[in-house]
Amino acid sequence: MTNTGNTPPIWFITGASSGIGRELAVQALAAGEAVVAVARRTEALGELGEHERLLVVEADVRNEAAVAKAVEQGVARFGRIDIVANLAGYGLFGAVEEAADGQARAIFDTNVFGVLNVLRATLPVLRGQRSGRILQGSSYYGQTADPGVGLLAATKYAVEGLSDALAAEVAPLGIHVTLVEPGLTATPFLSNLDTATAIHADYDQTVRVLQQAIQALPTTAFSGVDRVAAGIRTAVADDNPPRRLALGIAGADSMRTALAARLAELDKWATVTNLVDAELSAHNG
Numbered sequence: 001m002t003n004t005g006n007t008p009p010i011w012f013i014t015g016a017s018s019g020i021g022r023e024l025a026v027q028a029l030a031a032g033e034a035v036v037a038v039a040r041r042t043e044a045l046g047e048l049g050e051h052e053r054l055l056v057v058e059a060d061v062r063n064e065a066a067v068a069k070a071v072e073q074g075v076a077r078f079g080r081i082d083i084v085a086n087l088a089g090y091g092l093f094g095a096v097e098e099a100a101d102g103q104a105r106a107i108f109d110t111n112v113f114g115v116l117n118v119l120r121a122t123l124p125v126l127r128g129q130r131s132g133r134i135l136q137g138s139s140y141y142g143q144t145a146d147p148g149v150g151l152l153a154a155t156k157y158a159v160e161g162l163s164d165a166l167a168a169e170v171a172p173l174g175i176h177v178t179l180v181e182p183g184l185t186a187t188p189f190l191s192n193l194d195t196a197t198a199i200h201a202d203y204d205q206t207v208r209v210l211q212q213a214i215q216a217l218p219t220t221a222f223s224g225v226d227r228v229a230a231g232i233r234t235a236v237a238d239d240n241p242p243r244r245l246a247l248g249i250a251g252a253d254s255m256r257t258a259l260a261a262r263l264a265e266l267d268k269w270a271t272v273t274n275l276v277d278a279e280l281s282a283h284n285g
């Protein structure tokens, strides 16, 4: 797939103890591939069973030294890393104004600075190989946002921006970057959410309404985690992996609506946009 020979790929997966990361580990092992599974709660990985192709490493992605050690151990065991799945992360629900400073900083520590720790530790390996694939855990909230998810979306937008730049930086080195953008997926994500204290009734009509709507969603509103992982596997195995991979119809529709509105607004305000350079174009003309 991504390595030079025909040997099965070696995965380095964060967030491997639960949800999408865990399912990716399960599917990779079932396909005869090797996995470095990284999580804080490594006991949850015991259920994956004993595999000579599985290395479980305990690391908090916020701890740069621990992440570097996990990469070192992975390379010592398997000799290389072909696919980095940067999936550790969690959500924060609450109005932008209501999220406490500590909550806002904490979610960036895991969802953004944790991702950066993994990139800094794995990129030297991938660059050395002149090959590799990086899966960045984003969301449909990496391209749009609803009331109550401002801080979560802020971390995903940050990951999207840095990944666009990174993709261009590492493309000449044989490394592909794919932003994984799931819609609502049936994982423990919602039960692992941090929640801001509701302070202002002014946000009942937006934030609380959306929170109640999410809590009332039927299970059918969530994509199956097995299919989400299977979709990720299809994309990462492609010769030309996508920059962005939407997973699930509802999330993709939300992104489509947001992108169309953004383009329409760019066009609607084009006169004002272009007037800024009117003198320049008159001069050049």
Ligand SMILES: NC(=O)c1ccc[n+]([C@@H]2O[C@H](COP(=O)([O-])OP(=O)(O)OC[C@H]3O[C@@H](n4cnc5c(N)ncnc54)[C@H](OP(=O)(O)O)[C@@H]3O)[C@@H](O)[C@H]2O)c1
Pocket: 014, 015, 016, 017, 018, 019, 020, 021, 038, 039, 040, 041, 042, 044, 059, 060, 061, 062, 087, 088, 089, 090, 091, 110, 114, 137, 138, 139, 140, 181, 182, 183, 184, 185, 186, 187, 188, 189, 190, 192
């Ligand atoms: N489920 C959805 O609806 C959905 C939708 C869009 C995007 N996503 C994204 O998909 C990714 C995976 O989410 P999920 O749905 O699989 O959620 P999940 O089941 O809650 O899994 C999250 C994983 O992140 C790990 N994690 C959290 N903080 C960590 C830290 N500081 N250090 C190391 N590991 C940490 C957790 O492991 P430990 O607690 O053991 O460390 C867990 O394995 C996230 O980036 C999420 O934003 C999910």
